[in-house]
Amino acid sequence: MSDEFKAGFACFVGRPNVGKSTLMNALVGTKVAITSSKPQTTRxxxxxxxxxxxxxxxxxxTPGLHRPRTLLGERLDSLVLSTLSEVDAIGFCIPADEPIGKGDRFIADKLAAVKRTPILAIVTKCDLVGRERVAEQLLAVSNLGTFAEIIPVSAKSGDQLGILSDLLIDRLPESPPLYEGGELTDEPEQVLVAELIREATLEGVRDELPHSIAVVVEEMGLREGRDDLLDIYAFMYVERPSQKAIVIGRKGERLREVGTRARHQIEALLGTxxxxxxxxxxxxxxQRDPKQLRRLGFYD
Structure with missing residues (x-):
């Protein structure tokens, strides 16, 4: 490894729910991306x-790459594909606890068209299976394409995370730091807050609802005359009145739970x-309306 300082970008791609956000959080050392067992969590x-x-x-x-069924899905896929051309290394995430499927092959085909950027295949969630199953998955992944490296990791146990960091950093150019001040993400606080509210909402809702939920923070600031209380005004958007009733719950019980869960997470993030x-x-x-997508922050 060079003695010169290196800095650059690597992206994680994969189908939905393969552990990309959890892996990034583990490498960064704190929570900067929301996680959920629901599909299309990362947008x-x-x-x-x-x-x-x-x-x-x-x-x-990046959001999970998949065959889109809505305009939102098309824009998320477009976001992923444009990111591939802007990074120094790509991590293709495939979980150890699921067989290789059509979604993985679909992404492998997309990655085959990326000629100049090194691609590392990352077998995630290795803590969920035994060594024999990990070995089988490594072999199956090797048949998906040609990769610079194939590495098994566990974000939960931390196994091989240091090695993964080394492998990614090896592929970065020599450069001064791109971000000063030790920050762990460049996401605006309002975006992080909106994401934490959406994460809290995803817990316990029906499987069809996660796609239909969007959150926008309309206003956020310290209460006048106080420096120890942050006022946040946010709207959650759903697509149908029946979905609104599900999220609110009986006598508003579920919405109160969501608010409490989100508030605790936001307080932990912002320290106030x-x-x-x-x-x-x-x-x-x-999800299918270009005007509303723009208003909710999903641009062309």
Whole structure:
């Protein structure tokens, strides 16, 4: 490894729910991307920054790549594919506990068209299976394409994370740090807060709902005359009145639970007390409406 300082970008790609966000959080050392067992949890290219004495690795966590069924899905796929051409290394994430499927082969075909960027195949969630199964998955992954490296890891146990960092950093150019001040992400606080609210909402809702939920923080700031209380006013958008009723729950019970869970996460993130005003609106079929997608922050 060179004695010169290195800095650059690596992105994680893979189908939904393969552990990309959890892996990035583990490498960064703190939570910068929300995680959930629900599909399509990640909707933005979230950047997490790994600081080392010899390097600065900026990890771009992308939405799960899939065959889109809505305009939102098309835009998320477009975001992923454009990111591939802008990074110094690509980590293709495939879980150890699931067989190789059509989604993995679909992504492998897309990656085969990427000629100049080194691609590392990362077998995630290795803590969930035994060594024999990991070995079988490594062999199966090797048949998916040609990779610069194939490495098994566990974000939960931390196994091989240091080696993965080394392998990614080896592929970065010599460069001064890209971010000063030791920050762990460049995401605006309002975006992080909106994501934490959406994460809290995803817990316990029906499988079809996660795709239909979007959150926008309309206003956020310290309460007048106080420096120890942050007021946050946010709207959650769903596509149908029936979905609104599900999220609110019986006598508002579920919405209160979501608010409490989100508030605790936001307070932990920002290090201050929070007053959260969370309301729900219906934006009919917003996933398929270009105007509403733009208003909710999903641009062309």
């Amino acid at each position: 933005r290219a979230i950047r997490g920054i790994v600081h080392r004495p010899d390097a600065q690795l900026v990890i771009v966590d 007390r929070v007053y959260l005003d969370l309301r729900i609106k219906v934006a009919k079929d917003w």
